[in-house]
Amino acid sequence: MRVTRGQIFTRGIANRCPNCGGKTLFQEGSLFNLNPECPACGLKIERDEGFFLGSMSLNYGVTIICFLVPVLILYLTGVISGLFAAILAAIGAIGVPVLFYRASRSWWLMSYYLCLPMHLPANQDAPKQGEDRNI
Numbered sequence: 001m002r003v004t005r006g007q008i009f010t011r012g013i014a015n016r017c018p019n020c021g022g023k024t025l026f027q028e029g030s031l032f033n034l035n036p037e038c039p040a041c042g043l044k045i046e047r048d049e050g051f052f053l054g055s056m057s058l059n060y061g062v063t064i065i066c067f068l069v070p071v072l073i074l075y076l077t078g079v080i081s082g083l084f085a086a087i088l089a090a091i092g093a094i095g096v097p098v099l100f101y102r103a104s105r106s107w108w109l110m111s112y113y114l115c116l117p118m119h120l121p122a123n124q125d126a127p128k129q130g131e132d133r134n135i
């Protein structure tokens with residue numbers, strides 16, 4: 001295997017293309033628009049519809065566990081008032097997913113290729129005559 005799982009992990013954490021490691025996941029000059037494919041290596045980033053629903057779930061999960069639960073704990077232990085907790089939760093419920101958007105997309109793509117590293121073009125050999133890729 002040419003691209004290892006360790007490389008896929010580090011590239012995913014750094015929001016880089018899992019195939020070539022280029023800073024090409026998102027369109028240049030844009031914060032939220034994914035490139036349909038990597039301009040450097042041609043890896044198809046925009047996959048079938050619904051592929052990135054998992055990244056939304058990941059984003060919500062991170063928001064709940066890393067932000068909303070700590071705010072709730074601070075409220076329940078009396079550190080912050082109920083009004084302040086409600087305001088903080090409302091701001092965080094919108095702000096944290098926006099801040100985590102790019103990472104969640106990259107992490108979701110990373111998790112796919114961590115499970116199926118042989119699907120990366122860099123890890124595939126040319127098909128032999130009569131074979132299809134079946135991907």
Ligand SMILES: [Zn+2]
Nearest residue numbers: 017020038041
């Ligand atoms: Zn690439």
